[in-house]
Amino acid sequence: MMSIGLFSHVRKIKFIALSLALGLSVNAQTQAAPSLEHHVLDQQGTSVSLQEFAGKVVYVDFWASWCGPCRKSFPWMNAMQAKYQQQGLEVVAINLDVDTALAHEFLSKLPGHFTLRFNPEGDVAQAFELQGMPSSFLFNRKGELVQTHMGFFTENTPAYEHEIQMLLQE
Amino acid sequence: MQLTPKQSIASALALASCSLLSQSASAADAIPANDDWKVDAAIMYYGEQDRVQATEAIGNVQKAFGDTSLLDMKIVVDSLTGASASGAVAQAESQTFTRPSGDGQYTVGAGETPLDDTFHDTRVQLSANWQEVLNQDWTGNVGVYGSSEFDYLSMGINAGLERSFNKNNTTLSLSGAFTNDVVDPVGGRPVAMSQMVLPGDYASDADYQAAFDQTRLAGDDTKQTTDIMFGVTQIINRNWLMQANYGLSSVSGYMTDPYKILSEVDSNGQTQAYRYENRPDSRLKQSVFLLTKGALDSGVVDFSYRYSTDDWDIQSHTLETHYRYYFSPSMYGQLHLRYYQQQAAEFYQPFLMSGDAIPEYASADYRIGDMTAYTIGLKFGQRLSGGHELSYRLEYYQQNPENNGTEIPGQLQNYDLFPAVKAIIAQVSYSF
Amino acid sequence: MTKAFYQPFAKAAVALVIASSLVGCSSLGVQPWEKDQLARADMAFNSEKLDLALDDHIYFSKEGTSGGRSLAGGGCGCN
Numbered sequence: 001m002m003s004i005g006l007f008s009h010v011r012k013i014k015f016i017a018l019s020l021a022l023g024l025s026v027n028a029q030t031q032a033a034p035s036l037e038h039h040v041l042d043q044q045g046t047s048v049s050l051q052e053f054a055g056k057v058v059y060v061d062f063w064a065s066w067c068g069p070c071r072k073s074f075p076w077m078n079a080m081q082a083k084y085q086q087q088g089l090e091v092v093a094i095n096l097d098v099d100t101a102l103a104h105e106f107l108s109k110l111p112g113h114f115t116l117r118f119n120p121e122g123d124v125a126q127a128f129e130l131q132g133m134p135s136s137f138l139f140n141r142k143g144e145l146v147q148t149h150m151g152f153f154t155e156n157t158p159a160y161e162h163e164i165q166m167l168l169q170e
Numbered sequence: 171m172q173l174t175p176k177q178s179i180a181s182a183l184a185l186a187s188c189s190l191l192s193q194s195a196s197a198a199d200a201i202p203a204n205d206d207w208k209v210d211a212a213i214m215y216y217g218e219q220d221r222v223q224a225t226e227a228i229g230n231v232q233k234a235f236g237d238t239s240l241l242d243m244k245i246v247v248d249s250l251t252g253a254s255a256s257g258a259v260a261q262a263e264s265q266t267f268t269r270p271s272g273d274g275q276y277t278v279g280a281g282e283t284p285l286d287d288t289f290h291d292t293r294v295q296l297s298a299n300w301q302e303v304l305n306q307d308w309t310g311n312v313g314v315y316g317s318s319e320f321d322y323l324s325m326g327i328n329a330g331l332e333r334s335f336n337k338n339n340t341t342l343s344l345s346g347a348f349t350n351d352v353v354d355p356v357g358g359r360p361v362a363m364s365q366m367v368l369p370g371d372y373a374s375d376a377d378y379q380a381a382f383d384q385t386r387l388a389g390d391d392t393k394q395t396t397d398i399m400f401g402v403t404q405i406i407n408r409n410w411l412m413q414a415n416y417g418l419s420s421v422s423g424y425m426t427d428p429y430k431i432l433s434e435v436d437s438n439g440q441t442q443a444y445r446y447e448n449r450p451d452s453r454l455k456q457s458v459f460l461l462t463k464g465a466l467d468s469g470v471v472d473f474s475y476r477y478s479t480d481d482w483d484i485q486s487h488t489l490e491t492h493y494r495y496y497f498s499p500s501m502y503g504q505l506h507l508r509y510y511q512q513q514a515a516e517f518y519q520p521f522l523m524s525g526d527a528i529p530e531y532a533s534a535d536y537r538i539g540d541m542t543a544y545t546i547g548l549k550f551g552q553r554l555s556g557g558h559e560l561s562y563r564l565e566y567y568q569q570n571p572e573n574n575g576t577e578i579p580g581q582l583q584n585y586d587l588f589p590a591v592k593a594i595i596a597q598v599s600y601s602f
Numbered sequence: 603m604t605k606a607f608y609q610p611f612a613k614a615a616v617a618l619v620i621a622s623s624l625v626g627c628s629s630l631g632v633q634p635w636e637k638d639q640l641a642r643a644d645m646a647f648n649s650e651k652l653d654l655a656l657d658d659h660i661y662f663s664k665e666g667t668s669g670g671r672s673l674a675g676g677g678c679g680c681n
Contacts, residue, residue: 066641069237069680096635125635131337131434131633132306135679150306151681213650216660226659228652235681248659301679330672338679339631343672344618401672404648405631405679409639413647459670463647465639478667486667494644512666538666550652563653569664597658600654 018141034060034128038141040094040117049119051143056090057167058139060126064096070134073152074110081114081163087168088141092121096133106155134162202359203383212599219592222252223286246295246317253287255535257430259521260284260585261441268366270429271357275368283589286429288356293319300329308333310584315349321325323352339405347397354390355428361385362448363528366431385446393423412462419455432534436523440523447533449517453529455480457487469495469502483516484538506565508545520587521556523579536571536588543569547595558602565595569594634679641678646669 022099036050036058050060061077063070081091095103100120107116119125128137131150138147147163149156210230217223227249233241256267265278269288278284281532299313308331316327317339320457330345353359364385372378401415425450434443460475476488517531547565554560571588578587644648654671662668669673 062635064635064638066638067678067680068641072237098636098638102638122633122635126633130634133637133678135634151237153681155236155238192652210652212656212657226656228655230652243656246655315634318627334679336631337634344653345672397669399669399672405637405640407630408632408636411640413672415670419669455667457667459672461671465645470642470644476667476670478670480667484666486665488667488670506656507629510661510665515666541665543665567664568659569657591664597653597656 009101011144014161028042034137034145034148036060036139037070038127040119040124043116045118049122050117053090053092053115054143055141056088057084057141057164058143059089059091059127059164060139061091061093061103061134062096062119062128062130062136063093063134066097069089069152071110072154073134076152076154076157076160078111078113080161084164084168089168090115092117094124096120096122096125098122105134138163138167141170179442180374183582184285186400194364205581206234207281208601210599210601212595212597214595217594218252220253221591222254223247223252224250224252235261240301242299242313244295244297247292248295249290249292251290253285254289255536256286257447257536258284258442258444259435259439259534259582259587262431262581263585265441266368266370267369268382269357269429270355270360270442272379272572281585283585291319291321294416303337307335311345321353323353323354329598341401341403343399343401343403343580345397345399345401347395349397351393351395351423351426352390353393353424357382358386358388359391359424359426359428360446361387362531363445363530364428366444366446372562378592391424393421393425394420395421406462409465410462412460414461415457415459417457417459419457420454421453421455422562423451425453427448427452427533427535430535432519432522432532434524435579436524437579439578439582443531445522445528446529447535448517449533450482453480453482467563469493474587475600482538483513484513486510486512501553504549504551504563506545506547506549506563510541510543510545512539512541512543518574520573520576536591538590540572540574541569543567554601561599563595563597567593567595569593637677637679641680646677 012097017131017134031101036086037055038051039047042048050058054158059077059080061073063073077091078088093112093114096119102120104117128135134152136149137145138149146167149160174530175412189381206341208231209575210228212228212344214228215224216226226246228244228246230242230244232243235241258265258267260283262278262280265284266275266285267278267286268275269286271288276287295315295317296315297315301309301311301312303309310332311330313328315324315328317324326347326349328347329347330343332343333342334341343372361384367378367381367385369378370377372381397419399415399417403411403413405411426447428446430447432442432447433441434445435441455478457478458475459476461472463472464471469491472491474488474490476490477486478487478488488508490506490508492506494502496502515533517529517533518535518539519529519532520529520534520539522532528566545567547563548564549561551559568589571590573588616649639645648654658668
């Protein structure tokens with residue numbers, strides 16, 4: 001039992017090291033930076049780490065109050081959080097409004113029943129090398145980035161949901 | 171003291187209402203029940219002093235299908251009445267002209283600029299455009315267009331592609347359009363440069379009718395227009411963006427105005443005859459357009475410049491600016507200024523001299539002569555609940571035609587051959 | 603053990619990203635999340651398209667030149 005556990009642990013380390021190395025070598029800009037190793041603000045303005053979701057499947061979504069497709073993504077993200085919360089999904093929506101008051105105004109009309117975080121400085125978005133708005137980053141239970149989506153398209157939501165299901169089964 | 175979520179939202183809302191309007195209406199208003207539809211409607215009145223009056227109504231509907239497709243449909247109905255300059259020059263005596271149909275004449279008083287008031291026309295235009303986001307970088311669109319009035323039918327297609335670069339900071343676009351027009355003027359197209367016949371010159375109606383028919387060509391004629399435009403849109407910084415377009419347009423076919431004439435005068439400025447104008451059957455235009463638009467704390471401003479040149483020798487410069495100021499988040503005022511300067515077509519001449527050989531192409535239509543024009547306008551807009559907007563604008567448009575260097579003979583010096591055209595534009599729009 | 607093990611990799615990755623982003627994008631423009639002002643409805647090129655269409659029709663009828671504008675680009679840059 002012990003030897004199997006050690007072997008799989010070593011395999012995991014090798015896999016992670018290889019993927020990081022590949023990420024760095026192939027395209028440092030888009031692969032290496034997104035991670036849960038960042039601090040964002042919570043609703044009270046306190047700095048918290050994204051690592052608090054370690055062990056869960058994390059769907060990180062960057063949004064802003066002025067972004068039309070972001071508005072469309074909220075009902076879907078609410079549905080996903082409700083449906084898969086028990087199985088270990090955590091939807092984390094990071095708001096990038098420079099003026100956080102505008103985000104709260106948005107939320108008062110279209111509430112988000114998932115984890116709400118704020119990054120008005122935009123440094124975490126910069127570290128994630130965002131190419132467009134909205135952008136979502138899917139991390140597996142080990143905190144590895146598995147999937148990136150730029151933009152939100154209602155017609156693609158079945159595919160987005162399938163990706164989440166696959167990771168929840170791991 | 172730590173704010174609970176409820177308290178922080180309340181204070182945040184208070185902050186939002188005090189903040190300068192830096193927020194798009196789409197996020198600040200309640201989310202509309204069905205935000206897939208967007209309707210814009212406007213009705214406009216255009217009135218020149220003593221001349222043309224037009225009323226135009228537009229309805230535009232946009233429907234989004236999913237997150238990648240957009241259908242845009244537009245209907246325009248406009249109705250024209252009043253008189254416009256025929257191209258003939260004023261004289262010391264009253265003048266009589268034959269109407270384009272050949273049935274009837276109209277008389278112009280001594281010293282008056284001849285205006286032809288024959289036209290009461292209604293035009294209907296329909297267009298539809300489909301826009302599709304092809305992938306992250308590419309967007310395409312296709313459209314059709316058609317317009318119809320009693321003497322003119324126009325149908326066209328257009329298509330475009332946009333490619334964005336650099337995180338959507340730069341967009342390149344290429345678009346093309348092809349239009350086919352059918353011209354079927356009242357009374358038929360006049361024979362180029364032929365003389366206008368008047369019933370008074372003929373013994374009988376039959377003789378007059380025969381002579382009139384001699385000045386007309388049977389059937390209709392067509393005109394094809396092919397346009398290409400290449401554009402770059404670049405975001406400069408958080409508040410400013412700019413656009414630059416290069417356009418090329420090739421027109422071939424019937425471009426003469428069948429209702430415009432020229433006076434043939436002698437060295438004393440006395441009119442000897444009237445001749446129907448004629449324009450070349452091909453025209454190649456190029457234009458360069460530059461625009462910059464900026465988001466201000468309390469408004470929006472834009473500046474644009476367009477330079478156009480063509481092989482008819484018409485060159486123009488257009489400078490335009492809009493400045494919008496928000497008095498409150500739901501009310502704005504906007505100033506519009508436009509300056510236009512045009513150099514005459516090479517075949518433009520205010521009249522013909524009877525001693526000279528009749529040119530192949532000639533037109534006295536001031537609209538292709540030397541001209542400067544000014545527009546000053548004010549618009550007020552109100553944002554209503556549910557994302558609706560009501561706006562009204564009032565503009566003053568003055569055209570100042572100028573002599574293109576032609577020497578004015580004899581009695582014509584007593585008249586203003588290049589009278590200013592002054593118009594008022596009033597419009598009400600509603601969108602929801 | 604896991605966090606301490608990954609930290610050097612993460613630190614190197616972040617440093618590399620910062621370095622490459624400094625070297626890389628030096629052209630005009632803004633980051634995707636800095637488009638709040640440009641996303642305003644009144645900043646769209648077609649924000650007053652009926653006015654522009656009516657004006658175009660007037661000037662096309664009364665002057666010798668026409669056209670020039672297009673509606674591509676700008677805006678929120680989303681999707």
